[in-house]
Amino acid sequence: MxxxxxxxxxxxxxxxxxxxxxxxxxxxxxxxxxxxxxxxxxxxxxxxxxxxxxxxxxxxxxxxxxxxxxxxxxxxxxxxxxxxxxxxxxxxxxxxxxxxxxxxxxxxxxxxxxxxxxxxxxxxxxxxxxxxxxxxxxxxxxxxxxxxxxxxxxxxxxxxxxxxxxxxxxxxxxHGPAVAAAIARTMVIYARRNGDDQQDSVLMRHRSHINETVHRIQDVIESRLAERLSLSELAIHAGCSERTVTRLFGRATGMTPLKYQQALRVERAEHLIGQGATVEMAARNVGFEDARMLRRLRSR
Incomplete structure (x- = not known):
């Protein structure tokens, strides 16, 4: 407790x-x-x-x-x-x-x-x-x-x-971003997280829409951040076709589900690194197979 x-x-x-x-x-x-x-x-x-x-x-x-x-x-x-x-x-x-x-x-x-x-x-x-x-x-x-x-x-x-x-x-x-996002939605506010160099987070920027289908997809991605999630699996959770997932997700967030997951992973990894984790440890924790992908995404 x-x-x-x-x-x-x-x-x-x-x-x-x-x-x-x-x-x-x-x-x-x-x-x-x-x-x-x-x-x-x-x-x-x-x-x-x-x-x-x-x-x-x-x-x-x-x-x-x-x-x-x-x-x-x-x-x-x-x-x-x-x-x-x-x-x-x-x-x-x-x-x-x-x-x-x-x-x-x-x-x-x-x-x-x-x-x-x-x-x-x-x-x-x-x-x-x-x-x-x-x-x-x-x-x-x-x-x-x-x-x-x-x-x-x-x-x-x-x-x-x-x-x-x-x-x-x-x-x-x-408890992870999915729990924080669920609380924010319960309180009817935007989920928000601030680091040293930015005033809003991936959640803040891409959770401000009102499409419940996309919210369900985001819930799955956030709760299974470190897992590989196929478009077909997301479509099953959303109850629609893969094409519809891509169309709705892009319209609501401006990115694909994979790009969204990558952005969440990088943000989480940045926090872990700020708390003293190595790049390699952070990469493994958020689901990257090795640190090279994390380094490339951070450099962008």
Whole structure:
């Protein structure tokens, strides 16, 4: 059981909290194994929108598989806002030191900074707070104008709706793109994943259509990413002819099913390489027979 614990700060923005919480709640429905909880320095934390939120003052002991989220709060300026006790900040730091992952939305990055988790790391926050965050933590490298940044188990996002993107990314890393895409469709949003050099993903670019037949084909490709899938097999799943698969898929996505699978494989391989895998290991993991094809596709 993976615990997702939200550390609530006075003035918390509801969407900063509710977006990621909905993603992991939906993940629990699809793959089980997730439990959500909410902690803070008081039994009741008042959101910026005026909704009182219940929280536990007991800070739980966590495992390396658990996640801690710090949603953002109302903060035209970071200084003087987002009060958290030293006890809460020490708990946040201890979870990271024990091998766990910590994440923030919007101004929540400042809480990670106060816990000493931004030093020497790439991070981001809401565009209105980026310059102040950089001044407050000069040893951090604040990346401007991206949705989120992941650096060695410290994940920070730009704010508000980007917390959903961050949560979908973490689900995709743990369970694969098909599960993340299914959650995004359940939430009636685009599946979205951001790397260091691009703001949208293959899922984002090619899942924005409304053709359910093509969605079913994409579901098969994403859930069996590393397998060889023939056009005839995809046609069986789609309930139509191979010619119709090619025509509908091209019209909805602008590419063939094979090109789509290759693009997903390269994107997944890029993530694995960014996490320390060799090109050879990444190629095998995503279904390439050897690293030569992956190198050719990456060079394009």
């Amino acid at each position: 993976t615990r997702v614990v939200f550390l609530l700060v006075p003035g918390v923005h509801l969407l900063d909290l509710a977006g990621p919480a909905q993603v992991f709640s939906s993940a629990a429905d699809l793959v089980n194994g997730y439990a959500l909880s909410y902690v803070g320095d008081a039994d009741t934390v008042l959101s910026h929108q005026g909704v009182p939120l219940g929280a536990s003052r007991e800070l739980p002991s966590l495992s390396v598989d658990d996640l801690v989220f710090v949603p953002g709060w109302r903060s035209p300026k970071i200084v003087g806002t987002g009060h958290l006790s030293e006890r809460a900040l020490a708990w946040l730091r201890a979870h990271y030191d024990g091998g766990g992952t910590v994440a923030s939305v919007c101004a929540g990055a400042d809480a990670l900074g106060r816990a000493g988790l931004l030093e020497g790391r790439r991070c981001t926050t809401h565009h209105e707070l980026q310059e102040e965050l950089a001044r407050r933590y000069p040893a951090a490298h604040v990346v401007r104008d991206v949705l989120f940044v992941e650096d060695n188990r410290v994940v920070t996002s730009a704010g508000i709706a980007s917390g959903i993107d961050l949560a979908l990314h973490l689900v995709a890393v743990r």
